[in-house]
Amino acid sequence: MNSRAVVYIWIAAFGVCASTSCVVAAFGQNGGRRQHHDVHKLSSSAVNSNISNGNIPSGISWEVFVSHANKSNKDKGVLTASSVMESFSSFSPSPGVIKVNAAIFNKQPNKAIGKGKGHLVRCIQKKDDLTLSAIEINNVDSVDKVYRIVTEHMRLTNVNPKACDCMKTYFEGNGSLEEGDPSKAITLYNQALSLADRRTRQTSQLPKGAILMKRARAYLQRAANHRKILRSLVKDLTDTVPSASTMKILYQTASSHPELSASIFQRLAGDSKVNQGKFRQIRYRHDMHEFALLHATQDSLQATKLLPQSANAWFVAGECLAELRKLNESNQYYVRALALDPSMKDVLTGLIEKNKLSQEFMDKARASGFSGDTLRLAVDVAASY
Numbered sequence: 001m002n003s004r005a006v007v008y009i010w011i012a013a014f015g016v017c018a019s020t021s022c023v024v025a026a027f028g029q030n031g032g033r034r035q036h037h038d039v040h041k042l043s044s045s046a047v048n049s050n051i052s053n054g055n056i057p058s059g060i061s062w063e064v065f066v067s068h069a070n071k072s073n074k075d076k077g078v079l080t081a082s083s084v085m086e087s088f089s090s091f092s093p094s095p096g097v098i099k100v101n102a103a104i105f106n107k108q109p110n111k112a113i114g115k116g117k118g119h120l121v122r123c124i125q126k127k128d129d130l131t132l133s134a135i136e137i138n139n140v141d142s143v144d145k146v147y148r149i150v151t152e153h154m155r156l157t158n159v160n161p162k163a164c165d166c167m168k169t170y171f172e173g174n175g176s177l178e179e180g181d182p183s184k185a186i187t188l189y190n191q192a193l194s195l196a197d198r199r200t201r202q203t204s205q206l207p208k209g210a211i212l213m214k215r216a217r218a219y220l221q222r223a224a225n226h227r228k229i230l231r232s233l234v235k236d237l238t239d240t241v242p243s244a245s246t247m248k249i250l251y252q253t254a255s256s257h258p259e260l261s262a263s264i265f266q267r268l269a270g271d272s273k274v275n276q277g278k279f280r281q282i283r284y285r286h287d288m289h290e291f292a293l294l295h296a297t298q299d300s301l302q303a304t305k306l307l308p309q310s311a312n313a314w315f316v317a318g319e320c321l322a323e324l325r326k327l328n329e330s331n332q333y334y335v336r337a338l339a340l341d342p343s344m345k346d347v348l349t350g351l352i353e354k355n356k357l358s359q360e361f362m363d364k365a366r367a368s369g370f371s372g373d374t375l376r377l378a379v380d381v382a383a384s385y
Contacts, residue, residue, distance in 0.1 A: 059127045061096060062154055064088045065103035066140075067120040078117050078141045079171065087146040087167050091159045092205045098150070117141060123154060143168045166195035166206050174214060182221040189215040209306035212299045213316050219296035220320065226289035233285060237278045296320045304333070311341030318351070325362070327355040 066088070068081045079087070085100045092098035105120060118141025125132040135153055140146060147164040150156050173188030189211055196206040300317035307313040318333035331352050338348045 060132075061126055062098050062156075063124045063126060064098060064100045065105075065122045065124075066100065067105050068102050079119075079143065079146075081119050083171055083174075084119050084121070084140055084146060086207060086210070087143050088150065090167055090206050091147060091150045091156070091163055093156055093158050095205070097156070098154075118145070121149070123149070125154070143171065162195050162198060163206055166192050169195065170207070170211050170214075173211075173218075177214060177218050177221065180221070182218040182225070185218040186215060186222070189218060209303045209310070209313060212303040212306070213313055216296040216299035216303065216316055216320055219292045219299065220323065223289050223292035223296065223323065226285055226292060230282065230285045230289055233278065233282045237282065290324075293320065293324045297324050297326075309340060311337045311344060314340065315344065315348070322351070322355055322358075327359040327362075331355050 064085075066081050066085050081102065085102065088098055088100045103122070105122070118139035121137045121140045122134065123137070124134045137149055137153070140149070143164055147159070147161075151159055169188050170192040173185045173192060176182075176185040176188060192211050193208065193215070196208045196211065297317070297320040300313070300320040303313045304310075304317050314333045314337035318330045318337060321327075321330035321333060334348045334352050334355075338344055
C-alpha cells in the first residue's frame with residue numbers, strides 16, 4: 001500500500017474484536033513528570049514469544065497506520081504525522097518489516113484517555129495475509145515514543161539506539177531550518193548524517209537521502225542570506241563611487257582651477273582606498289555565497305543517487321544547479337523530476353523556460369566580452385535575470 005495514500009480503515013479491518021481492548025502499558029518521561037501513553041491491546045498471539053528476543057520469523061511484518069487528524073498541529077516539540085511515519089520507517093530492522101501508511105480513522109481515541117496532542121497509531125502484526133495481533137496507541141508525539149513502541153510493544157529489539165538519536169537530531173534540524181537558522185540546521189544535519197554513517201546494524205533504513213535534501217535546502221538558505229548582504233554591499237559601493245558625469249565635472253574643474261587639482265586628487269585617492277576595502281568585502285561575500293551553493297549542489301546530487309525514484313530529490317538538485325548557474329544541467333534534472341511526477345508539470349515547465357531564457361542572456365553577455373568572474377558577480381547581485 002502506498003504510504004502516501006490516505007487510507008480509511010476501521011477497527012474491523014484488523015480482523016480482531018475491539019471489545020477485547022485493554023490498557024496494557026503507559027510510558028514516557030517529560031521533565032520528571034510521567035505522561036500516560038495509552039496502548040490498547042486489540043488481540044494477542046503466541047507468535048509474540050517467538051520475537052521476544054528480537055528475531056523476526058520469516059513472513060512476519062507490521063503494518064502501521066498513523067492518524068492525520070492532528071496534521072495541522074504546530075505545537076513545538078510535537079512531531080507532525082509525516083515525521084511519526086518517517087520515524088517508524090527508519091526504525092524498521094530491514095526493508096518490509098514495518099510498512100507505514102497515513103490514515104484517517106472513523107473512530108478517534110476516547111477523549112478521557114487521549115488528552116495529549118500527539119497522534120493515534122494502530123499497528124497490525126501479520127504473517128503473510130494472516131492478522132496475528134494489533135495494538136492501538138494514543139498520543140504518539142515524539143521520536144522516543146515511536147522507538148519504544150517499536151522495541152517494547154512490537155518487540156523489534158534489534159533496532160539500534162543510534163537510529164533514535166539520528167532521527168531526533170534530524171527533526172531538530174528541520175525545526176531550525178523552518179525558523180530561519182540555516183547555520184544551526186546544517187550543524188544538526190551534520191550530526192544526523194554522522195550517526196547514519198556509523199557502521200552499526202539497521203542504519204540502511206535511516207533517511208540519509210532526505211537529510212541530504214534538507215541540508216541542501218539549508219545551504220540554499222545560507223546562500224540567500226549571503227546574497228542579501230552582497231547586494232547591500234554593492235549598493236553601498238555604487239552610492240560612493242563617482243559617476244562618469246561627476247568625474248567629468250571634477251576633471252573640468254581641476255583643468256579650469258589648477259589650484260584645486262591637488263585637493264581634488266587627494267579626495268579621490270582617499271575615496272579610492274575606502275572603496276578598495278568595500279571591493280574586498282564584496283569579493284569575500286560573493287565567495288561565501290558560491291561556497292554555500294556548491295555545498296547545496298553536492299548534497300542534492302548525492303540525494304538523487306540515494307533516492308533515484310524521488311521526484312523531489314531531482315527537483316531540489318535542479319534548483320541548486322540553477323542557482324549555481326548550471327542552467328542546462330538544471331533542466332536535465334527538472335525533466336527527470338517531471339518524468340517521475342507529472343503533477344509537477346506546471347511548476348517545472350515555467351522553471352525550464354526561465355532557465356532557457358537565462359542561458360540565452362548569459363551567452364549574449366559572454367559574446368559581448370564579459371568575463372566569467374564579472375558575469376557571475378553581476379548575475380548573483382541582480383534581483384532577476
